[in-house]
Amino acid sequence: MEYLTGEDMAEVILENVSKIFPGNVEAVKDVSIEILDKEFVVLVGSSGCGKSTTLRMVAGLEEVTSGEIQIDGKVVNDVPPKDRDIAMVFQNYALYPHMSVRQNMAFGLKLRRYDKKEIEQRVQEAAKILELEELLDRKPKALSGGQRQRVAVGRAIVRKPKVFLFDEPLSNLDAKLRNQMRAELALLHRKLESTIIYVTHDQVEAMTLGSKIVVMNKGRIQQVDSPLSIYEKPKNQFVAGFIGSPKMNFVKGEIENGLFKGNQVTCPLTDDQKNQITSTSCMLGIRPEHLRVEDQGIDNGSIKGEVRFVESYGYETFIHINVNDTLLIARSESGNQVKINSSISVGFKPSKAHFFDQNTEQTLTS
Amino acid sequence: MSGKFGKLILYLVLIAAACTFLYPFVWMLAGTLKPEAEIMTFSPLGSRYSLDSYKLMISKIPIFRSLFNSLLVSIISTVCVLFLCSMTGFALARLKFKGRSAIFAVILFTMVLPFQLTLIPLYVLMVKLGWVDTYAALIVPYTMSPFAILLFRQFFMAIPEELIDAARIDGLSDMGILFRLFWPLSKPALITVGIVHFMGIWNEALWPLIVVRKEEIMTMPQMVTLFAVSGQAEAQIGLQLAAAAVMILPIIIVYLFLQRYFIESMATSGLKG
Numbered sequence A: 001m002e003y004l005t006g007e008d009m010a011e012v013i014l015e016n017v018s019k020i021f022p023g024n025v026e027a028v029k030d031v032s033i034e035i036l037d038k039e040f041v042v043l044v045g046s047s048g049c050g051k052s053t054t055l056r057m058v059a060g061l062e063e064v065t066s067g068e069i070q071i072d073g074k075v076v077n078d079v080p081p082k083d084r085d086i087a088m089v090f091q092n093y094a095l096y097p098h099m100s101v102r103q104n105m106a107f108g109l110k111l112r113r114y115d116k117k118e119i120e121q122r123v124q125e126a127a128k129i130l131e132l133e134e135l136l137d138r139k140p141k142a143l144s145g146g147q148r149q150r151v152a153v154g155r156a157i158v159r160k161p162k163v164f165l166f167d168e169p170l171s172n173l174d175a176k177l178r179n180q181m182r183a184e185l186a187l188l189h190r191k192l193e194s195t196i197i198y199v200t201h202d203q204v205e206a207m208t209l210g211s212k213i214v215v216m217n218k219g220r221i222q223q224v225d226s227p228l229s230i231y232e233k234p235k236n237q238f239v240a241g242f243i244g245s246p247k248m249n250f251v252k253g254e255i256e257n258g259l260f261k262g263n264q265v266t267c268p269l270t271d272d273q274k275n276q277i278t279s280t281s282c283m284l285g286i287r288p289e290h291l292r293v294e295d296q297g298i299d300n301g302s303i304k305g306e307v308r309f310v311e312s313y314g315y316e317t318f319i320h321i322n323v324n325d326t327l328l329i330a331r332s333e334s335g336n337q338v339k340i341n342s343s344i345s346v347g348f349k350p351s352k353a354h355f356f357d358q359n360t361e362q363t364l365t366s
Numbered sequence B: 001m002s003g004k005f006g007k008l009i010l011y012l013v014l015i016a017a018a019c020t021f022l023y024p025f026v027w028m029l030a031g032t033l034k035p036e037a038e039i040m041t042f043s044p045l046g047s048r049y050s051l052d053s054y055k056l057m058i059s060k061i062p063i064f065r066s067l068f069n070s071l072l073v074s075i076i077s078t079v080c081v082l083f084l085c086s087m088t089g090f091a092l093a094r095l096k097f098k099g100r101s102a103i104f105a106v107i108l109f110t111m112v113l114p115f116q117l118t119l120i121p122l123y124v125l126m127v128k129l130g131w132v133d134t135y136a137a138l139i140v141p142y143t144m145s146p147f148a149i150l151l152f153r154q155f156f157m158a159i160p161e162e163l164i165d166a167a168r169i170d171g172l173s174d175m176g177i178l179f180r181l182f183w184p185l186s187k188p189a190l191i192t193v194g195i196v197h198f199m200g201i202w203n204e205a206l207w208p209l210i211v212v213r214k215e216e217i218m219t220m221p222q223m224v225t226l227f228a229v230s231g232q233a234e235a236q237i238g239l240q241l242a243a244a245a246v247m248i249l250p251i252i253i254v255y256l257f258l259q260r261y262f263i264e265s266m267a268t269s270g271l272k273g
């Protein structure tokens, strides 16, 4: 590890960054993020929300319309990509087809006029870390998807950049390989101790890799937090619905005398919730994993409905419940015998419920 | 059975077609070797073969000097076309600037203008520049080709954007991206343009006839044409055929070497266009 660990500090700061493409397409709106040294930050959001554009602005591949980007304390708005001390891994790997694996990895260093010995040492070490030693003289065409991905990562790490940028690096791999590479990336981050900005639309990648998650929607940041806080305390309905699988259930309703009522769903509020929530109409959110047949009781929330269908994964089962023509999903441990079209009632702990404003969609608790 | 029979018919047709293309060529080569009196027969075979026609040609016209001129003019102009047109194609395919599509439209439009139309204005230009009877007059008008620009542009547009991004981050400039990334990836395009342009200018007889009168800088097609129409050949067909054979030889050699790429690029650029 002697050649590839960086010693520089590398903070990345985005301040009110916006990007408007020709044709008045507002891809990124007023984004501010502070990324600390050695932090693994994940930008997550649905397709077209401006994740790639944000990353490409950090890389310098896209000009910033307004706002400021700093890397390591320097404003880099007008610095070309090659001088920003960043390396990027692309979704389609973007390996140079006419070069061998070795040449692909060495190219950036060669252009920076490193001496041959240094280049060879770094390439060798990267190859060792990524288990590419046998493949160094092959062309990209002769590699599998996973191997190409490794080479793309290798090309980034030999540069010893201040910041690594990843744009959906795993989305072209099959599920099994994706899990494996995900674990390897987490390991790599610990080995290299470098700052990483990682773009994905996959919430599992976001939750497992990130030390900080930035949830984006329609060009705007929705929430910046640790994975756990994002899961437990979503700031608005979008974040609540985006993170978690299956999606959080939402039910419209009214609060009267500390009791939420709406669409066959009732839920007594906790004292904490009573103190914070002032409005009467609101949206209740409850995650499938907190909706359980076992959790019924007078102190708990309850839902009554009809079983529509049942998805069993072996280790867990999801029950889709029809409540007045809206489908809610409940989770249950496997082996639970439920009949389709039979009526069912499930319960949940009030403390697990989230409440959102019906208009602003912001959370009503904190 | 009918499958086999169909195949037989197909091959017969193909062979017939191939013969139609090849026969005049073989006939010409044979004609250079046969005695003068036997040339005008249908069969390429003769009673005896000799190099007399070639010897006579060499003694009558400065064929080697014109061979040198042709090579010089063709090579310089082909190299210029490869560099300049790939740069133009790159700009049109990959750089964003005002008026890009207008420029491309104008370039496309020049493709439909027949050369004869611009012949006179171009000649006047050469006279004004004082380039008549110089190599410049033979080379400069052929350093740009709309066909080459179009082909390069189409080829370059098919190269994935991410590759260019990666190259920029690795530290390549625009020129670096063109020559160190696009060129190696566009070998078939380079070879196609090279061959097509080289053949075009090599065979060009009309333009040299207009701007060059000095024998020392005449190209081969010009020399051969003059030789054939003026009295020098004394209506000796064998001589004229020998000159023509010498003229096409370099083209055939180049083509044989590069045909693999040539065919490949014709196939791929068609798909990508």
Ligand SMILES: Nc1ncnc2c1ncn2[C@@H]1O[C@H](COP(=O)(O)OP(=O)(O)OP(=O)(O)O)[C@@H](O)[C@H]1O
Pocket (backbone or CB within 6 Å): A021, A022, A025, A026, A027, A045, A046, A047, A048, A049, A050, A051, A052, A053, A054, A201
């Ligand atoms: N060069 C461009 N010109 C115009 N609009 C663009 C350009 N690039 C991106 N956009 C638009 O900007 C928005 C954000 O695009 P971006 O690529 O950042 O999305 P993304 O979050 O990365 O999505 P995905 O997950 O599909 O990659 C989209 O609406 C897209 O259409």
Ligand SMILES: [Mg+2]
Pocket (backbone or CB within 6 Å): A051, A052, A053, A167
């Ligand atoms: Mg993207």
